[in-house]
Amino acid sequence: DTGVSQDPRHKITKRGQNVTFRCDPISEHNRLYWYRQTLGQGPEFLTYFQNEAQLEKSRLLSDRFSAERPKGSFSTLEIQRTEQGDSAMYLCASSREAGWATNEQFFGPGTRLTVL
Amino acid sequence: AQTVTQSQPEMSVQEAETVTLSCTYDTSESDYYLFWYKQPPSRQMILVIRQEAYKQQNATENRFSVNFQKAAKSFSLKISDSQLGDAAMYFCAYRSASGTYKYIFGTGTRLKVLA
Numbered sequence: 001d002t003g004v005s006q007d008p009r010h011k012i013t014k015r016g017q018n019v020t021f022r023c024d025p026i027s028e029h030n031r032l033y034w035y036r037q038t039l040g041q042g043p044e045f046l047t048y049f050q051n052e053a054q055l056e057k058s059r060l061l062s063d064r065f066s067a068e069r070p071k072g073s074f075s076t077l078e079i080q081r082t083e084q085g086d087s088a089m090y091l092c093a094s095s096r097e098a099g100w101a102t103n104e105q106f107f108g109p110g111t112r113l114t115v116l
Numbered sequence: 117a118q119t120v121t122q123s124q125p126e127m128s129v130q131e132a133e134t135v136t137l138s139c140t141y142d143t144s145e146s147d148y149y150l151f152w153y154k155q156p157p158s159r160q161m162i163l164v165i166r167q168e169a170y171k172q173q174n175a176t177e178n179r180f181s182v183n184f185q186k187a188a189k190s191f192s193l194k195i196s197d198s199q200l201g202d203a204a205m206y207f208c209a210y211r212s213a214s215g216t217y218k219y220i221f222g223t224g225t226r227l228k229v230l231a
Contacts, residue, residue, distance in 0.1 A: 042207050042221030056216045107161040
């Protein structure tokens with residue numbers, strides 16, 4: 001169990017540029033979540049994958065956001081035409097299939113995005 | 117829709133003392149889970165303690181315990197014998213017992229531990 005990893009840890013970009021973040025979940029976890037955390041707030045749900053299928057998207061996930069999880073392994077979150085309001089910490093979490101006793105979510109360290 | 121409220125933006129406690137962090141939630145569901153997560157500065161969130169709504173017994177993990185009041189929709193965290201390493205943001209989270217199991221978080225409480 002090497003934990004959830006995210007790359008990059010920090011990203012600074014100019015308004016209008018595209019950015020992509022990567023999340024590697026714990027290997028046997030088939031559920032993967034993306035959250036966004038702004039300063040002084042708790043994380044807010046963005047989207048959820050079960051294996052490779054994206055099963056839920058929050059209304060927070062505008063058309064400029066897209067997430068993928070090819071082959072049910074790692075996941076990417078892309079933001080197109082970034083805006084200053086996109087500045088936040090983007091957290092990834094993974095968990096086992098439902099029914100396991102320890103099905104809490106394990107969080108990665110996050111990617112902090114700053115849009116200038 | 118479910119909501120989670122943490123009304124204490126910041127709390128302080130003397131080392132070795134006890135502190136209680138408050139959390140209330142709103143839901144129409146009868147089966148759900150509640151969590152407390154700890155987020156140290158610049159480090160990832162880790163689970164502190166979990167409570168299943170169908171269990172009447174309050175969860176305990178070493179120095180951490182909860183006071184779960186289902187009827188009042190209250191879920192407070194008690195930290196006993198506070199240590200300097202307990203200083204962090206603490207988030208209360210709600211999760212349905214069905215569906216995608218996404219978390220709904222409160223706004224967090226920053227805990228300072230004074231030496």
